[in-house]
Amino acid sequence: MSTPPVGEITAMASNTSNSTPTYYSPTAILTDSQKAPTTFSLAVPTLTPLNNGSAIEEGTKLDLPLWLAEMLAVSKPAGPASPTSLASLDMPFALGPRVLNALKADPKSVDVRAQAPWFYGLGERMLELFEDEEVGEVLLETFRQRALEIADKSQNTRAAMSQAGDSADFMSGLDETERQRTSFLHGKNLHNSLRHLDKDKIQWHYRMKRQQLTLL
Template sequence: MAYYSPTAILTDAQKTPTTFSLAVPALSPLNNSAPITPTTKLDLPLWLAEMLAVSKPAGPSSSALATLDMPAALGGKVLNALRADPRSVELRQQAQWFYGLGERMLELFEEEEMGAVLLDTFKQRALEIADKAQNTRTAQQGGDSGDFMSGLDETERQLFRAAHDGTHAVKKWFETTSRT
């Protein structure tokens, strides 16, 4: 995680399913004050889940405190839908920082197929984002871009804004240079 990056901080704050391997009574506030026993499953922020997954208790036990599970946003159903048609999935409903979450999961899990699906998804969706962003009238007036924007994760929204602002700046530049 980049220390001062708001994007990295917000990505690491996304909930991730975590299964405890050992009883951890000191962490019961995470479970609404219920005791945390082996097999307790909780959705924890990614940064905390990762720390628990790599932490080992003192003593003879060699297992980690918890195991990190793949979030539903990157589960089989979503990946199958992305394989079928990447543009049909509203990524923001899966995770606000979908690609950031995918990147972090790829750092933690060896999932080459997931990486390929995410890369292909980004490429296909980026083409549509660039196309919509160049239609400045639709982007400025809201048009159908409101519905379109609601399904984009934050990375895609930033891409849309950059493409739209760049197109607008080029048009403005052409207008000013053609007058001189």
């Protein structure tokens, strides 16, 4: 089953100008390769390859890589009667109501990797384009609670992975950001692990809040 769109909005070019350039960052490239629902505002005959060779008419909806969807959303067609942009974006399913409600109920029970391999990166990027305070707050709390669980299980990886049920499911459901943290923290004592994860939490909290402030 699919979740209804959060609400269609048009991304504005002024928001993207506040982003820090990450042209050569593998993480940024992989994050931007994740897909977002995109609705075309007018027919674009030259982009039929994006639709498996079928015509792209006004109202056509496609899941496109975020980097391309954003480019289309900030591109203004020529002509005084043209729409404000070639396309508009919807919030991805990974950040839709069903997933957010599950995260609010119990962040540790959600397989965030199944939602998006770079889940937090996707959330951060979408907050550059969407004015949605709830998404930012839910992601911050999710990151905080899961960070503590990661710190604990990083000290007991072998035991955790040998257990059936929730423990193994949690570790296999980490997104790439969380997996990088797990690798970094492996072998460190719990006190140092918590210190590093708390530092990560603060840095990520600052970035998320900064993205929200650019929308004010």
